[in-house]
Amino acid sequence: MxxxxxxxxxxxxxxxxxxxxxxxxxxxxxxxxGLARADRLRCRPSGILWPMPPVVRVExxxxxxxxxxxxxxxxxxxxxxxxxxxxxxxxxxxxxxDIDPGELVGYIGPNxxxxxxxxxxxxxxxxxxxxxxxxxxxxxxxxxIATVAQLGVVFGQRTQLxxxxxxxxxxxxxxxxxxxxxxxxxxxxxxLIALLELAPLLDVPVRQLSLGQRMRCDLAxxxxxxxxxxxxxxxxxxxxAVSKLAVRDFVRRLNRERGVTVILTTHDLDDIEALCNRxxxxxQGRILCDGxxxxxxxxxxTQRCLTVDLEDAGAVVDCPxxxxxxxxxxxxxxxxxxxxxxxxxxxxxxxxxHAVRDLFVENPPIEEIVAxxxxxxxxxxx
Amino acid sequence: MKPYLAVVAARFRVHVQYRxxxxxxxxxxxFWGLIRVMIFEAFYRSSTAVQPISMAQVASYVWLSQATxxxxxxxxxxxxxxxxxxxxxxxxxxxxxxxxxxxxxxCLSFTLIPxxxxxxxxxxxxxxxxxxxxxxxxxxxxxxxxALLGAMLLSSAITALVSIGLLWTISGEGIARLSFAAAYxxxxxxxxLPLFPDWLRAIAxxxxxxxxxxxxxxxxxxHIPPSAAPAALAAQxxxxxxxxxxxxxxxxxGLTRLVVQGG
Amino acid sequence: MPGxxxxxxxxxxxxxxxxxxxxxxxxxxxxxxxxxxxxxxxTLWALFNRFGTIRGWTLAEVALLYGMVNLSFxxxxxxxxxxxxxxxxxxxxxxxxxxxxxxxTALQVAGQEVQLMRVGRFFQGGGVLLWAAAxxxxxxxxxxxxxxxxxxxxxxxxxxxxxxxxxxxxxxTTSTLEIVNTVTYGGVxxxxxxxxxxxxxxxxxxxxxxxxxxxxYLPAHALLERNDPLGSPSWLRWAAPLAGVxxxxxxxxxxxxxVRHYRSTGS
Numbered sequence: 002m003x004x005x006x007x008x009x010x011x012x013x014x015x016x017x018x019x020x021x022x023x024x025x026x027x028x029x030x031x032x033x034x035g036l037a038r039a040d041r042l043r044c045r046p047s048g049i050l051w052p053m054p055p056v057v058r059v060e061x062x063x064x065x066x067x068x069x070x071x072x073x074x075x076x077x078x079x080x081x082x083x084x085x086x087x088x089x090x091x092x093x094x095x096x097x098x099d100i101d102p103g104e105l106v107g108y109i110g111p112n113x114x115x116x117x118x119x120x121x122x123x124x125x126x127x128x129x130x131x132x133x134x135x136x137x138x139x140x141x142x143x144x145x146i147a148t149v150a151q152l153g154v155v156f157g158q159r160t161q162l163x164x165x166x167x168x169x170x171x172x173x174x175x176x177x178x179x180x181x182x183x184x185x186x187x188x189x190x191x192x193l194i195a196l197l198e199l200a201p202l203l204d205v206p207v208r209q210l211s212l213g214q215r216m217r218c219d220l221a222x223x224x225x226x227x228x229x230x231x232x233x234x235x236x237x238x239x240x241x242a243v244s245k246l247a248v249r250d251f252v253r254r255l256n257r258e259r260g261v262t263v264i265l266t267t268h269d270l271d272d273i274e275a276l277c278n279r280x281x282x283x284x285q286g287r288i289l290c291d292g293x294x295x296x297x298x299x300x301x302x303t304q305r306c307l308t309v310d311l312e313d314a315g316a317v318v319d320c321p322x323x324x325x326x327x328x329x330x331x332x333x334x335x336x337x338x339x340x341x342x343x344x345x346x347x348x349x350x351x352x353x354x355h356a357v358r359d360l361f362v363e364n365p366p367i368e369e370i371v372a373x374x375x376x377x378x379x380x381x382x383x
Numbered sequence: 384m385k386p387y388l389a390v391v392a393a394r395f396r397v398h399v400q401y402r403x404x405x406x407x408x409x410x411x412x413x414f415w416g417l418i419r420v421m422i423f424e425a426f427y428r429s430s431t432a433v434q435p436i437s438m439a440q441v442a443s444y445v446w447l448s449q450a451t452x453x454x455x456x457x458x459x460x461x462x463x464x465x466x467x468x469x470x471x472x473x474x475x476x477x478x479x480x481x482x483x484x485x486x487x488x489x490c491l492s493f494t495l496i497p498x499x500x501x502x503x504x505x506x507x508x509x510x511x512x513x514x515x516x517x518x519x520x521x522x523x524x525x526x527x528x529x530a531l532l533g534a535m536l537l538s539s540a541i542t543a544l545v546s547i548g549l550l551w552t553i554s555g556e557g558i559a560r561l562s563f564a565a566a567y568x569x570x571x572x573x574x575x576l577p578l579f580p581d582w583l584r585a586i587a588x589x590x591x592x593x594x595x596x597x598x599x600x601x602x603x604x605x606h607i608p609p610s611a612a613p614a615a616l617a618a619q620x621x622x623x624x625x626x627x628x629x630x631x632x633x634x635x636x637g638l639t640r641l642v643v644q645g646g
Numbered sequence: 647m648p649g650x651x652x653x654x655x656x657x658x659x660x661x662x663x664x665x666x667x668x669x670x671x672x673x674x675x676x677x678x679x680x681x682x683x684x685x686x687x688x689t690l691w692a693l694f695n696r697f698g699t700i701r702g703w704t705l706a707e708v709a710l711l712y713g714m715v716n717l718s719f720x721x722x723x724x725x726x727x728x729x730x731x732x733x734x735x736x737x738x739x740x741x742x743x744x745x746x747x748x749x750x751t752a753l754q755v756a757g758q759e760v761q762l763m764r765v766g767r768f769f770q771g772g773g774v775l776l777w778a779a780a781x782x783x784x785x786x787x788x789x790x791x792x793x794x795x796x797x798x799x800x801x802x803x804x805x806x807x808x809x810x811x812x813x814x815x816x817x818x819t820t821s822t823l824e825i826v827n828t829v830t831y832g833g834v835x836x837x838x839x840x841x842x843x844x845x846x847x848x849x850x851x852x853x854x855x856x857x858x859x860x861x862x863y864l865p866a867h868a869l870l871e872r873n874d875p876l877g878s879p880s881w882l883r884w885a886a887p888l889a890g891v892x893x894x895x896x897x898x899x900x901x902x903x904x905v906r907h908y909r910s911t912g913s
Contacts, residue, residue: 067911126745128910142909150748161743165664177656178747178754180649206667407824414828417848418835425843426697434696553670560678564685573689580695 054138056230056262057100057123062132064093064118092118093129094286102229105256105263107277107294111371115286116266120232123264125149137229150179153223157235160219162207168218169203172225179226186225193221197251213244220251224261231255233265237272249275270364282371289374298364301373305344306363307335312356320351331358386480387488394492398500405500408453412505416449420513436577440604443516444575446509447600453497454534454595455572456541457563460490463546472550472641482638483543483631490542495535522609523602526616530599533619537594540626541566547630550637565590571597577606591622650753657757658725665762672763679766683716687774690838703840706781707870713775714794715837715862718801720768726806728758732813741908751905752898755813756806784870793865793884800890801837801861805830807890807897808856814897814904829856837862842875849876860889 067087093115100106110116121127122134125141125148134141141148155161162171176186194200197217202210210218216236223231233252237245253276255261267273273280273294280297282290290297307323314331322342327334337347344362351357398405420442427438436444463486466472475482509515518524545562548555567573569587576587576597587593598615601607607615665672690712694705723730732755735741744754775794779786812826833856841849841863853859867874868883 121742124746126742126909128906145745146748149746152746154743154746156739156743159739159743163660163664165667166660170660170663174656174660177653178749180748404824411824411828411832414832415835418832418844421844421848422693422700422839425700425839426693429699429701430697432697553674556671556674557677560674560681564678564681567682568685568688573685574692578696579692583692 053102055099055101055135056104056137057098057264058133058135059099059119059123060097060133061095062093062097062119062122062129062134063091063095064115064122064127064129066090066092091286093122095132096283096286096288098281098288098291100262100264102262103256103260104279105252105277106265107273107280108264108266108283109268109273109280109371110283110289114283114371116283117234119283120234120264120266124152124154124232150226151229153226153228153231155216155219155223155231155233155236157216157233157238160207160215161222162215162218164208165206167204167206168199168210171207171218171222175222175225181226185227189225189227190221193224196254197221197247213240213247216240216244216248217251220248224255229262231261231263233263233267235267236265237267237269245269245271252276268366270366270370274364282374284371284375284378289371289378297370297374301370301377304336304365305339306365307337307347307351307360308363309333309335309351309355309360310358312358316355318355320347320354323347323351386478387484390485390488391492391495394489395496398496402500405497406504408497409501409504412449412452412501413508416446416505416509416513419445419449434578436575436604436606439514439516440606441575441578442514443604444571444600446505446513446515447603448572448596450502450505450509451498451531451534451596452572453501454494454538455570456494456538456545456566456592456595458493458542459546459549459559460486460493460542462489464549467549472638476638483627483634486546486634487539487543487627487630490546491535491539494538494542498535518603519605520609522612523605526607526609526612527599527603529616530594530602530612530619533616533623534595534599537591537619537623537626540623540630541591541595544626544630544633547634547637550634550641566592566595569593570595571600577601591626594619594622650750653749654753654757657754658760661757661760662762675763676766679763680770681766683767683770686838687712687770701840701843701875706778707866708839709774709778710782710869711840711862711866712838713771713773713778714798714866715801715834715858716767716771717775717798718861719805719834720764720771721798721802722805722809724761724764724768725802726756726809727761727764728755729806729809729813731759733816736816745909752810752901782870790869793868793887796887797861797865800887801858802890803894804856804858804861804890805833807894808833810894810897810901814901817904817908833858840866857886857889857893860886 066089068090096115096119108116108119118127122129123136123141125136125145128142136148137151139148161175162168163174166174172190176183176190181189194203197220199218199221202214202218207215207218220236236248236252240248249272252263252265256263256276263276265272265277278293280290280292280294281288282297290300292300310331311318311333312331318325318328318333318335320335323335323337325333326336335351339347342350348360348362351360423441423445424438427434427441466475475485478485506515510517518527541562545555545559548558569590569592571587571593576584576593579587587597598607598619602609602612602615687709690708691705694700694708700708728735732741735755735758740758741751741755744751744758747754784790808826808830812830815826833852836844836848836852837858841852841859844852849859864874864878864883864886866872867878868880874883
């Protein structure tokens, strides 16, 4: 396999070390629960264990927006032409975190929580009010061009390809934009084409691609310049199951085999489960949780959703360990705690008691987890 | 009547939200009016020959046409265009209304409401500062009022016809563009018809577009005397009837074609 | 700089290829563009047919002004149209994508859309200019041909500058964009006639605020070897097209300020 363009050596971040190191004394930040991660160890005076600087460093980042208030009526509209009233909204309210080379971090939170503001600051689009931010050693808003040259960004809902051009021409254009040397470009392109199976799509205008095909092409497009850091914004939104798996598989390989650092925002908890070793939860502009998915679940809820389609719509459902939370004809929604009853046992327990057409187990949606996290946070504070 | 009025009312509510845009649009028309009046003044000062229309009349003509700029049939109706483009015409057929009149009402509101929202500030400022004169007689005012109403109906009939033409995709686009260009030239919007060379004026008079700008405003100026108003209004009405009938016929053919081809 | 120009060329060819995907629609637009600007000239001709001259200028002399300004505007519209439709770009998040790329934003916005259909106005304006050049009693020296080209390019820069200013305004407000639009299109109309026909305040605006006179009226005097009733010195007539380039430069500086504002407010 050629790897001339993947500049950085492949490596795995040493998550295996089982020591929690409190770094509050070095940064003055609040102690955050989390995995025993290399950056914690790096804070040791010796500094020998892990000399690599973090890919992203964010400290006490604040970003406020001025929202124009509209006044009602014709007079209001007229007055609004000349003078506006503004209301300040804190989109990001003093967040801090580090991301090490080779991490694959899920960044989740409800709409309007400050996710996209953070990503925009990290990628140099937005200038924050205060706080420290380094991306690949640079201040992104001061050195926008140098920063974004090493960044790949994929938006699930917006393509970066040229709508009416064949995919391959979009790739060529991106080569010119990112000033990628020809040989490096060609090997990266051919490799991505092989990995993502794009060969049959190259001559098709982007507007004729299906969503899944387009997403694969977008992923390739964002990697042609061999970025060291990749932002993925809802990369699986609207995709069918097969495409979702293909995207996840590719992202995983990219991270594991190339060591590309990935920050992933998503509403799909399955994405996180499949990919991320670490999850950052943001709500109302603050980091609510920084740790593994299991830790997050453990902090909030251990419950799973069990959805069953019964043979007999009128049957009385009775299954110890599970609580019925909703019912809609043949379909019954239940909750159970896998710590008390493991999922396989719950399923067999249910099937032994009721005639079942179909059944599946799901995680509670992100919104619910975050909402609970919020409730806990606000309950803790007076 | 009710569904048709509802079409107009809905459009009115949409447009009222864009008051600031309407105000800016009025500003644009004022600026253009100023440029045009200055150019006409310079031409009139450069020649001693007697012209078929006086400079004062031209100034009023220009301001009136700037104020009613939105009335010019130089567009296809956006909703109809989108319906056709997205292939949703069939769903329009499911409604228990006469599709031509629904479309006509859309065209009417698309013309009427922006005109009403823009014309008053222009007329006011032009009347106060820039040489727009009131009509010379009550008869001229009445005739102009009737002709303006007719102009509105006529403009909508043209827009409806051109929009229906989009059912024939490519040729419809082409004809629409020709019609827009003709509307600019032959309505009198760019140059009052009395200043045209005779042969070009003959073409303009043979086309329906002059009923939108030239007829109402020359009635306003008394340039068409009130005594000739009935004939002018009858010609305008004739065009409205003819274009509505043509539109209905075209729509029927277009829909049949659509059903046959399964578009 | 050569790299930048090459990239602009790549953008332009991508945009043109996209438009040629819809060949029939493109031909229609180009023909419509030709027709509408042709009607403009038709009106001008009809006026001269009736009045003979305007303030001592003949049809052929005015046609020179007309041809130059329309060529300028067609070039600007074709090459910097991306700025003209910038509001949509911002609203749909396309500008954020440009900020994510390691190139100047102005270059990306300009290259985003190169409107080929403007060949309609370009050919119409070019035809009128050639007709004027042939029917005028002017010795076409190399210097004069150069000045004509400079005036056309200066004019294109000026109109491009106006598009840039309009786009910059999008960062601050959405309700006053039409003002710049009015100046742009009104400017084209204005410059089709000699500046001396307008009232003094109006002449002042299009000389000192938006220096349209410098890329059209003033160089035309040098080309026609006329005396300017407004009394401009003769060296100015030869140097004036530079004002268009200067205008674009200033506009691009203001654009940078606008981008900075956008990045601090994210509005």
